[in-house]
Amino acid sequence: MASESPRAKKSEEETFYVNCRAAYLTVFKSSLENIKSKEQLCLVLQQAGRNPSQKTVNKYWTPQTTALNFDDFCVILKKEKPATKPDLLQAFIKLDKNNEGTILHTELHKILTTRGEKMTADEVNAITKLADVNSGGKLDYKKFCNIYMATNEQCCKTALEKLEVDTRVLRQQFGSQVEISTEGATSPISKPSPRTARKTDHKATPRRGENRTSSRPSSAQGCKASISSTMSMGASSNKNSKLIEPNTVKEWQCAQSKGCFYLEEDGTIISHRYRMHLLQKSTVCITIKPLSLSQLEGKPSPWLSVDTALYVLKENESQENLQLVGLTDQQNKEMYGWKGELGSGFYWLLPFTTGCRLKKVKKQITREVKLVYRGEDGELGLTKEFRTALSNIFEVIDLDGNGLLSLDEYNFFELRTSGEKCDEEAWAICKENFDTKKNELTRQGFMDLNLMEANDREGDPSDLWVTLLSLGFNKALEMTEACPFVIDIYAEKCKPRIKPVHLEANSGQLNRAICKSVVNQGEAKVMDGCESIIVHTYRSEARITSVIENKSENKMIIHVNNEQSKNCINNRGLNIFAVEVAPKSMMVCQHVMPLNEQEEWIYNCTHSLLL
Known part of the structure; x- marks a missing residue:
């Protein structure tokens, strides 16, 4: 068919x-x-x-x-x-x-x-x-x-x-980014991303078209104001001398945590959020990069090309009142970093990826990997390929990297795969039945737990597949819809502390941080024929981000056209789209990256105000 x-x-x-x-x-x-x-x-x-x-x-x-x-x-x-x-x-x-x-x-x-x-x-x-x-x-x-x-x-x-x-x-195609008030109004409190229960089926949602949209907004020809931006970018060298090499700060005290970007069925990306504590004022170097994992022979690691970033926000008085202090926009190969002086106190680290290279995959899987088998004695066992995948999963969810899973770490895994936490009573039962060390679950214990689940279903791997799919694996056991990462924090004068707190989609805090960083560091252009619309464009070696600011008292509809760009991909998956910008607000319009990093790429975008 x-x-x-x-x-x-x-x-x-x-x-x-x-x-x-x-x-x-x-x-x-x-x-x-x-x-x-x-x-x-x-x-x-x-x-x-x-x-x-x-x-x-x-x-x-x-x-x-x-x-x-x-x-x-x-x-x-x-x-x-x-x-x-x-x-x-x-x-x-x-x-x-x-x-x-x-x-x-x-x-x-x-x-x-x-x-x-x-x-x-x-x-x-x-x-x-x-x-x-x-x-x-x-x-x-x-x-x-x-x-x-x-x-x-x-x-x-x-x-x-x-x-x-x-x-x-x-007929209009509207954007899907959060609007940020320019008058300092507080955005809704961020909420945990609702997860699909483990026992439900995961069905891939078709990704938006990668080229031009099938029917451009009908009013695109009725533009009364517009502005164009063109930027020519060379092939990426993946080097930036400004980023301090971690080995030059090996005498500094270090803290590390892992995490992951997970792609939802609708294209939303969720990730861990962290709270950092500095006991005293210190020079700090913070880096983030994709986590390297062992892969099955001949299988690539697609997430290693996913862009990663980290926004550093200072906590003032409350967790809702955060101030942007830094962004890891200095690049060294796949690592992005920031170095600066921070005062004592609490900070939030918000991981971010544009979504340009972490999207729904249309690749047809011709062979479904077997997860379990029965030995000659009739006992169930886990296949070598499945054990390798489970070992990689263990590496990703072992956030502190100590080779063991605490209850908090295991609960991040449970929230992602089943939407529910494991309470103290259930955790006690888990420890009684599976291998533990220092009150935490070992790698072998984690393997045995999955084997038990297979036995409970009499060898039916359906529930195991739901878990794997929710963690970004496809039926060939390739991790194509997730990007694990590692964060390193080096402090010159004190031991930094980092704790994962949430697993959620982009919050209002993160969107405000993106807008503020673009406005502070980017180029601002007032739209010809409409002075209340300003397009802010920020370029780094890795990406270009545009933010639209609406200073008027009215809602504005902006038509965005990327058709003249070359060797570019954007997070929306559309070359032509329209966005609504609320009165007295600003919003992220799009993120753009090179399709092929080894070749020159040209960003050419026209923003037009629709009648």
């Missing part, structure tokens, strides 16, 4: 985002408005044809969440797939032991409030009170399924009809 064409995949993704916007704009006046309560989140999900339980809502609206933006909403919709009628019927049929087409309210209440994704009593009561599908204390689930599907379809249809009133908005 012929594979799906790139154009068809692109059309599917465009349709998805149109449906997202349609649902969002039935509740909010603009996609720039934030969801500010659980009730709003539930309502906008319902407009998108979902019927979320309270547990589902709580999964995305945690006690730390103060707001969700349109991008967050799109991520949630990709994870929470709409129920199909066959799925619903099949679920009810399993409960209908007598095959009568009905289920007793008492039985329905008992099952829905105690099993699976538990519903509240009020949610179940809302179902049993529907007059058209209930009688005699029973639910006619076939009628209920028909009404449920019809209601969902009507919600989606109504949302699309409302959006189609404004065809100009319908």
Whole structure:
């Protein structure tokens, strides 16, 4: 059967985002408005044809969440797939032991409030009170399924009809970067990235087209103001004499931590976040680079070409009040570093990658690697290839590099793969059954834990594959959708301390840091014909980043055209796109890097204000 064409995949993704916007704009006046309560989140999900339980809502609206933006909403919709009628019927049929087409309210209440994704009593009561599908204390689930599907379809249809009133908005392709207020307004508190549960299937989301978009924004020809930037960049030498070599500071005291960039199904990148403590004022050298791991013979390490960076922010009074003090933009081969003097106190280290070289991979895997086998005695064992992958995983999640897994380190692994933490009681059981040392899990213990999981499933590797896929591996056991990294901190006068704190997507703090660094170090150009729009462009040896600043009182829509660039890739995966910039705010427009580092690359971008 012929594979799906790139154009068809692109059309599917465009349709998805149109449906997202349609649902969002039935509740909010603009996609720039934030969801500010659980009730709003539930309502906008319902407009998108979902019927979320309270547990589902709580999964995305945690006690730390103060707001969700349109991008967050799109991520949630990709994870929470709409129920199909066959799925619903099949679920009810399993409960209908007598095959009568009905289920007793008492039985329905008992099952829905105690099993699976538990519903509240009020949610179940809302179902049993529907007059058209209930009688005699029973639910006619076939009628209920028909009404449920019809209601969902009507919600989606109504949302699309409302959006189609404004065809100009319908045809635009909007950006997906967070807007940063230029007036110092506080952005929403960052939240942990919701993870897909271990027992669910991972389905790759088609990546956006790598060349020009299939249909440029219709109003691109109606531009009343524009600005162009052209930069010619030589082939990368991967050298910068400004970066101090770590071996020249070998007498300094050092701290190290590892981490990883993980690529989500929707293209979002999440990573570890760190808190650093300096006991006294000191000259400090901080570096970050991809982590080198042992690979199977003949298999490349694609993540070694992924760009890495680290933003250093000073904590003032609170963890929400952070001040940018440094960026690792000095390069030495694959290492990026920063050197400067820091006062005593706490700092946050926010790893960052542009996403230009860490994207969804379309490569077709022709052979699925075996994970387990049965010996002559019938006992299960782990294959050599799987053991190598597990050893690499152990290296990545052993954040302090001591060859053992603490409970905190293991919980980062659990949050990534299953979305849940291991509590003290479960950890105690784990230590009783698997090899430990100094109260921490050994490499062998980690291997045996995975073998036990395979035995629990009687050799079925499905759960093992879910774990591997969530950690960036494909079915050939190549790590193609993750980039492990290592951070080294050298301090001249004191022992630095570093602790991983979160595993999350780009936060408001990080986006503010990116904008500030570009504005402080980049070139600013006022848009011809519109003085309220300023395009800031920052170039380093490794990448170019542009930030759009809107000083006006009105929302602006900016058309971005990269078609004249040569040997370039950008993080959006589109050569032509449009972005909304909120009033009195700035936002990251795009990151651009060379497609081939050994050749010259030319950045040529035109930003135009749409009518």
